[in-house]
Amino acid sequence: xxxxxxxxxxxxxxxxxxxxxxxxxxxxxxxxxxxxxxxxxxxxxxxxxxxxxxxxxxxxxxxxxxxxxxxxxxxxxxxxxxxxxxxxxxxxxxxxxxxxxxxxxxxxxxxxxxxxxxxxxxxxxxxxxxxxxxxxxxxxxxxxxxxxxxxxxxxxxxxxxxxxxxxxxxxxxxxxxxxxxxxxxxxxxxxxxxxxxxxxxxxxxxxxxxxxxxxxxxxxxxxxxxxxxxxxxxxxxxxxxxxxxxxxxxxxxxxxxxxxxxxxxxxxxxxxxxxxxxxxxxxxxxxxxxxxxxxxxxxxxxxxxxxxxxxxxxxxxxxxxxxxxxxxxxxxxxxxxxxxxxxxxxxxxxxxxxxxxxxxxxxxxxxxxxxxxxxxxxxxxxxxxxxxxxxxxxxxxxxxxxxxxxxxxxxxxxxxxxxxxxxxxxxxxxxxxxxxxxxxxxxxxxxxxxxxxxxxxxxxxxxxxxxxxxxxxxxxxxxxxxxxxxxxxxxxxxxxxxxxxxxxxxxxxxxxxxxxxxxxxxxxxxxxxxxxxxxxxxxxxxx
Numbered sequence: 001x002x003x004x005x006x007x008x009x010x011x012x013x014x015x016x017x018x019x020x021x022x023x024x025x026x027x028x029x030x031x032x033x034x035x036x037x038x039x040x041x042x043x044x045x046x047x048x049x050x051x052x053x054x055x056x057x058x059x060x061x062x063x064x065x066x067x068x069x070x071x072x073x074x075x076x077x078x079x080x081x082x083x084x085x086x087x088x089x090x091x092x093x094x095x096x097x098x099x100x101x102x103x104x105x106x107x108x109x110x111x112x113x114x115x116x117x118x119x120x121x122x123x124x125x126x127x128x129x130x131x132x133x134x135x136x137x138x139x140x141x142x143x144x145x146x147x148x149x150x151x152x153x154x155x156x157x158x159x160x161x162x163x164x165x166x167x168x169x170x171x172x173x174x175x176x177x178x179x180x181x182x183x184x185x186x187x188x189x190x191x192x193x194x195x196x197x198x199x200x201x202x203x204x205x206x207x208x209x210x211x212x213x214x215x216x217x218x219x220x221x222x223x224x225x226x227x228x229x230x231x232x233x234x235x236x237x238x239x240x241x242x243x244x245x246x247x248x249x250x251x252x253x254x255x256x257x258x259x260x261x262x263x264x265x266x267x268x269x270x271x272x273x274x275x276x277x278x279x280x281x282x283x284x285x286x287x288x289x290x291x292x293x294x295x296x297x298x299x300x301x302x303x304x305x306x307x308x309x310x311x312x313x314x315x316x317x318x319x320x321x322x323x324x325x326x327x328x329x330x331x332x333x334x335x336x337x338x339x340x341x342x343x344x345x346x347x348x349x350x351x352x353x354x355x356x357x358x359x360x361x362x363x364x365x366x367x368x369x370x371x372x373x374x375x376x377x378x379x380x381x382x383x384x385x386x387x388x389x390x391x392x393x394x395x396x397x398x399x400x401x402x403x404x405x406x407x408x409x410x411x412x413x414x415x416x417x418x419x420x421x422x423x424x425x426x427x428x429x430x431x432x433x434x435x436x437x438x439x440x441x442x443x444x445x446x447x448x449x450x451x452x453x454x455x456x457x458x459x460x461x462x463x464x465x466x467x468x469x470x471x472x473x474x475x476x477x478x479x480x481x482x483x484x485x486x487x488x489x490x491x492x493x494x495x496x497x498x499x500x501x502x503x504x505x506x507x508x509x510x511x512x513x514x515x516x517x518x519x520x521x522x523x524x525x526x527x528x529x530x531x532x533x534x535x536x537x538x539x540x541x542x543x
Contacts, residue, residue, distance in 0.1 A: 022498055026536050044086065086135060106303075161315070162393055182331050245277075248423075341387065352384055408445075
């Protein structure tokens with residue numbers, strides 16, 4: 001990464017201002033533009049020095065050390081002080097202002113509760129400062145990122161690490177919070193009279209305010225009138241997401257092709273209307289309040305890390321947690337919405353994991369027709385270990401979470417909430433399919449007050465059959481697209497490490513040729529259609 005000492009940087013193409021940590025095999029210019037952020041380097045260095053009671057001359061170097069999806073990260077080294085970390089959000093990072101303000105307040109609240117997070121030294125949630133950018137200056141996390149040692153750990157070390165993860169989550173789940181939303185300084189929210197706040201007991205300047213979750217601000221949602229929180233009860237939480245998406249569709253929704261190109265044939269290669277999704281959301285708003293759990297513990301306001309993965313966990317040489325970083329978009333939500341196995345620890349889709357069978361080391365038969373390599377067998381074993389260890393430790397050491405995880409219909413409640421809140425990109429099926437699944441589990445899934453009520457939506461047999469068939473095909477299309485990404489390999493936006501760019505681009509071009517050739521065997525029209533729909537090429541992005 002690039003390092004400077006006492007710079008005077010004006011060139012807009014300097015690496016400090018631009019993304020240099022990878023490439024995209026399509027729409028690269030757009031991705032780079034989204035991540036271009038200039039700032040006053042000399043003013044930043046003065047601000048850094050002041051945050052630790054030093055002078056700019058005491059800074060020996062300023063180094064760009066990382067670039068994630070939302071922030072550019074720098075490290076400042078001092079002659080006689082500990083290094084500090086600086087995070088500067090990209091212009092594309094939402095919500096502007098509220099994102100930094102909420103993350104800072106969340107970190108301060110968690111440190112008061114004894115939870116290992118970075119210390120905030122100085123921050124600004126506005127461009128209106130000498131640095132000319134939003135920023136956070138934080139203490140550097142002690143230890144090393146877990147991702148550097150994760151794959152080399154033996155079973156005993158992994159077992160201990162998963163136990164530490166569960167213990168960390170238990171601390172979060174036990175926090176007593178008065179409402180749902182995100183944490184802010186009361187003094188910050190005072191500048192925005194359109195938002196209310198709810199006091200946190202025992203805190204003078206920390207309150208619950210509007211959610212800083214990205215989906216409340218994404219693609220024009222900051223321009224619509226919506227209840228972003230704070231929410232006093234679970235009913236307000238589940239209905240507000242449906243009302244938000246309905247308001248957005250009425251303001252901005254236009255007929256369009258599905259963003260996922262392989263969906264298009266499922267809708268007869270025609271533009272789909274937002275009016276169908278508006279109807280789905282109206283149906284959701286009738287159903288969602290009726291499936292809120294009766295158990296007050298399951299409605300408990302719960303704070304959870306938004307991405308508890310090894311790159312955000314720092315550990316000591318003895319595998320103890322030293323720091324957990326990256327709390328952006330952190331929100332307080334009802335436990336029945338928050339409860340889940342973190343993505344990095346779950347292994348759904350594997351029969352052994354889903355049935356909680358103790359994982360066994362792989363037995364590799366050299367004469368077997370099984371095409372998996374020893375490395376692939378080891379990866380399957382590792383994933384089964386993580387899933388099994390996480391569930392086992394949670395059942396013993398995080399009773400609140402375990403009580404929610406073992407609830408019937410937990411996943412179904414989660415799915416309708418998330419399907420309703422997902423930005424509309426031409427998919428008129430997923431939310432409707434989840435509502436159909438709820439209807440098939442009625443009244444078992446209903447709250448006590450709704451047990452004797454008929455399901456509020458009437459679906460015909462033909463409607464159910466058609467919707468679930470399209471939903472199944474969409475899931476298959478998603479899997480097919482992911483297989484193509486994995487074959488390159490690239491992430492969901494086409495990103496790849498710089499040194500692997502040429503190889504990934506060549507693989508994508510090869511796959512394109514194979515698929516077009518197969519389509520041509522059907523007809524020239526099929527070949528032209530597939531050429532138009534090929535996902536890994538520059539294209540207009542409606543959203």
